Amino acid sequence: MRIIVAGGDGFCGWPTALYLSKQGHEVSIVDNLVRRKIDDELRSNSVTPIATLEERVAKWKELTGKEIKTFVGDLNHYDFLAEVFKQTEPDAFVHFAEQRSAPYSMIDREHAVYTQSNNVIGNLNVLYAIKEFAPECHLIKLGTMGEYGTPNIDIEEGYLEIEHNGRKDKLPYPKQPGSFYHLSKVHDSHNIMFACKIWGIRATDLNQGVVYGLHTDETEMDPILANRLDYDGVYGTALNRFIIQAATGHDLTVYGTGGQTRAFLNIKDTVRCVEIAAENPADKGEFRVFNQFTEYFSVQDLAEKVQKVAGETGLETEVSHIDNPRVELEQHYYHAVNTKLRDLGLEPNLLTDEVIKGILTAALNHKDRVIKENVLPSISWK
Amino acid sequence: MRIIVAGGDGFCGWPTALYLSKQGHEVSIVDNLVRRKIDDELRSNSVTPIATLEERVAKWKELTGKEIKTFVGDLNHYDFLAEVFKQTEPDAFVHFAEQRSAPYSMIDREHAVYTQSNNVIGNLNVLYAIKEFAPECHLIKLGTMGEYGTPNIDIEEGYLEIEHNGRKDKLPYPKQPGSFYHLSKVHDSHNIMFACKIWGIRATDLNQGVVYGLHTDETEMDPILANRLDYDGVYGTALNRFIIQAATGHDLTVYGTGGQTRAFLNIKDTVRCVEIAAENPADKGEFRVFNQFTEYFSVQDLAEKVQKVAGETGLETEVSHIDNPRVELEQHYYHAVNTKLRDLGLEPNLLTDEVIKGILTAALNHKDRVIKENVLPSISWK
Numbered sequence: 001m002r003i004i005v006a007g008g009d010g011f012c013g014w015p016t017a018l019y020l021s022k023q024g025h026e027v028s029i030v031d032n033l034v035r036r037k038i039d040d041e042l043r044s045n046s047v048t049p050i051a052t053l054e055e056r057v058a059k060w061k062e063l064t065g066k067e068i069k070t071f072v073g074d075l076n077h078y079d080f081l082a083e084v085f086k087q088t089e090p091d092a093f094v095h096f097a098e099q100r101s102a103p104y105s106m107i108d109r110e111h112a113v114y115t116q117s118n119n120v121i122g123n124l125n126v127l128y129a130i131k132e133f134a135p136e137c138h139l140i141k142l143g144t145m146g147e148y149g150t151p152n153i154d155i156e157e158g159y160l161e162i163e164h165n166g167r168k169d170k171l172p173y174p175k176q177p178g179s180f181y182h183l184s185k186v187h188d189s190h191n192i193m194f195a196c197k198i199w200g201i202r203a204t205d206l207n208q209g210v211v212y213g214l215h216t217d218e219t220e221m222d223p224i225l226a227n228r229l230d231y232d233g234v235y236g237t238a239l240n241r242f243i244i245q246a247a248t249g250h251d252l253t254v255y256g257t258g259g260q261t262r263a264f265l266n267i268k269d270t271v272r273c274v275e276i277a278a279e280n281p282a283d284k285g286e287f288r289v290f291n292q293f294t295e296y297f298s299v300q301d302l303a304e305k306v307q308k309v310a311g312e313t314g315l316e317t318e319v320s321h322i323d324n325p326r327v328e329l330e331q332h333y334y335h336a337v338n339t340k341l342r343d344l345g346l347e348p349n350l351l352t353d354e355v356i357k358g359i360l361t362a363a364l365n366h367k368d369r370v371i372k373e374n375v376l377p378s379i380s381w382k
Numbered sequence: 383m384r385i386i387v388a389g390g391d392g393f394c395g396w397p398t399a400l401y402l403s404k405q406g407h408e409v410s411i412v413d414n415l416v417r418r419k420i421d422d423e424l425r426s427n428s429v430t431p432i433a434t435l436e437e438r439v440a441k442w443k444e445l446t447g448k449e450i451k452t453f454v455g456d457l458n459h460y461d462f463l464a465e466v467f468k469q470t471e472p473d474a475f476v477h478f479a480e481q482r483s484a485p486y487s488m489i490d491r492e493h494a495v496y497t498q499s500n501n502v503i504g505n506l507n508v509l510y511a512i513k514e515f516a517p518e519c520h521l522i523k524l525g526t527m528g529e530y531g532t533p534n535i536d537i538e539e540g541y542l543e544i545e546h547n548g549r550k551d552k553l554p555y556p557k558q559p560g561s562f563y564h565l566s567k568v569h570d571s572h573n574i575m576f577a578c579k580i581w582g583i584r585a586t587d588l589n590q591g592v593v594y595g596l597h598t599d600e601t602e603m604d605p606i607l608a609n610r611l612d613y614d615g616v617y618g619t620a621l622n623r624f625i626i627q628a629a630t631g632h633d634l635t636v637y638g639t640g641g642q643t644r645a646f647l648n649i650k651d652t653v654r655c656v657e658i659a660a661e662n663p664a665d666k667g668e669f670r671v672f673n674q675f676t677e678y679f680s681v682q683d684l685a686e687k688v689q690k691v692a693g694e695t696g697l698e699t700e701v702s703h704i705d706n707p708r709v710e711l712e713q714h715y716y717h718a719v720n721t722k723l724r725d726l727g728l729e730p731n732l733l734t735d736e737v738i739k740g741i742l743t744a745a746l747n748h749k750d751r752v753i754k755e756n757v758l759p760s761i762s763w764k
């Protein structure tokens with residue numbers, strides 16, 4: 001299958017590109033490399049040293065004989081995107097190429113505008129490019145479980161059967177996103193649903209949980225193939241951030257009471273879920289939503305898990321509670337359905353002590369790279 | 383009350399600005415005059431001749447002694463918007479300043495991108511300006527009944543009580559908008575709801591039906607104050623378009639079977655609804671949704687009403703059916719709630735034969751201005 005991985009230089013995109021390439025697919029990466037530039041802007045870095053995209057794909061070719069084409073450019077530049085479609089004739093377009101940090105989108109007006117404009121218009125361009133150049137191409141779009149917020153009813157996969165005043169309909173699941181970033185994904189979902197309806201586009205929206213982990217079998221083959229690992233208050237996600245705090249002797253800082261429950265999955269499952277979606281494309285005109293996570297935990301649970309494993313490794317850490325920079329419920333109902341990917345064959349990598357230990361080991365190997373003043377949150381929702 | 387009317391040079395904004403000024407409010411108009419430029423782009427015009435904004439407000443001052451300040455500029459330019467907020471210190475911000483034609487947004491990719499970027503980012507800027515310069519200012523935002531689409535259940539005002547698997551919640555009403563324009567309003571609604579939650583902004587989303595009519599008591603005071611009247615396939619809305627077709631001896635062209643049912647209101651009720659919202663502001667942090675319409679009709683019903691009144695005036699017209707350029711259901715359930723504005727005192731101007739005759743008379747007075755090749759739809763959803 002000819003597959004474009006947009007955002008293929010990023011934390012989820014890079015391992016996905018390698019995995020799909022290894023499975024024998026003809027993979028092209030599209031990326032504007034902005035995530036690397038944001039490291040400069042925020043004076044931040046990945047704990048793991050990461051090679052340039054050029055070095056990465058060259059090493060991959062050297063080790064496997066497989067070629068990954070690269071197109072460095074921006075989805076917001078339609079001429080560029082059109083050229084990519086003409087040259088690659090994709091069967092699937094995997095779309096990771098969005099600004100994906102909630103705190104980054106909340107820095108100030110300019111960052112909110114950048115996030116929504118970049119994500120929404122970039123995605124609109126992808127829809128038009130599919131319509132114009134590859135109408136059979138399957139759009140596999142990364143959404144987020146954060147689109148749903150924390151309703152007091154069960155979260156279904158994209159749609160909800162509603163009975164109201166004696167009548168019934170199956171409607172898009174109501175969305176209550178919690179940042180300008182999460183909102184951008186909700187906007188995308190609505191735009192894609194409409195494009196499927198009017199143009200017959202095939203699309204799968206992967207409402208992904210919080211991703212943890214670092215290595216996949218492919219990124220572990222050589223240090224040049226290593227994946228990035230974020231730990232800072234802007235791009236670091238809960239579990240990875242706690243592990244790096246443990247590795248550097250920092251308290252594990254839980255926002256508020258820590259009762260916030262979120263859906264999680266291992267980066268190894270991210271790459272497999274994308275493969276499953278690609279191998280089982282949506283029908284013509286279908287807008288399909290998969291909830292892409294394997295387990296859910298409260299933030300407090302996660303911190304305690306990390307504390308335990310770190311303790312067994314001889315690292316004493318404290319779980320401390322800091323003012324929550326976000327506006328969110330700290331105690332709430334949470335039950336979300338995730339059966340569609342399981343039905344198609346996903347076998348989850350669950351969050352075992354072994355998994356936490358693996359990430360902790362990688363963090364300890366590079367702990368001298370951690371910029372300590374970046375660890376605590378500096379961006380407030382208010 | 384100090385009120386900004388953004389989009390105050392347009393079809394709804396101009397009569398609203400006059401009406402609020404007449405009621406004694408201190409009104410400022412903000413407008414980038416783009417609707418006039420779009421007339422040039424589309425080689426289109428208003429059936430009624432319209433004066434410049436400068437002439438309009440000068441005449442208003444001459445007739446009433448009341449001053450309406452004008453700020454010509456774009457909500458997408460934040461420095462400009464910030465300056466407007468600093469100079470006016472608004473108690474209410476009435477936001478009509480969006481690209482408001484569904485067909486225009488469907489012309490091609492560039493028009494879709496323009497519509498979503500202009501509307502969503504402009505509105506984001508307004509939210510940030512309120513937060514930064516006027517945190518108590520009440521945002522009165524024009525949404526559309528088209529945000530809801532045509533679900534098979536009753537349409538409520540913004541929220542829906544849902545019972546699911548034995549649990550209950552009140553959630554944002556699921557949205558199924560039918561064009562990139564309608565989608566932009568859905569994106570706005572989600573962004574505003576979030577801003578209310580995190581910053582305590584007061585907002586009322588007026589989900590307005592299709593507006594018909596032309597005159598208000600104020601715009602009738604002098605030809606220089608006349609409102610615009612669109613009839614073309616891009617900006618003309620159903621009822622007004624039928625009336626102008628009748629006035630110019632054109633068949634009344636119903637899209638498809640004409641079973642599409644939509645909510646309508648008279649422009650005289652638009653201005654009153656905005657006043658009601660302004661006089662009864664939302665609470666701090668409240669995101670309130672009013673469905674702003676008075677009646678609903680199928681498109682076929684409307685055509686037949688116009689045919690009847692035109693016939694009584696001696697104008698013989700045929701109702702013809704043309705291919706539907708839109709992708710939409712032509713037969714569907716439609717029942718929408720609109721009690722909140724009524725409860726606050728709205729007394730509807732219903733669609734009587736007299737009302738149709740009034741618009742028809744205005745159209746006949748200016749029928750030589752109609753550019754006939756603009757009447758039929760030229761933009762397809764596919």
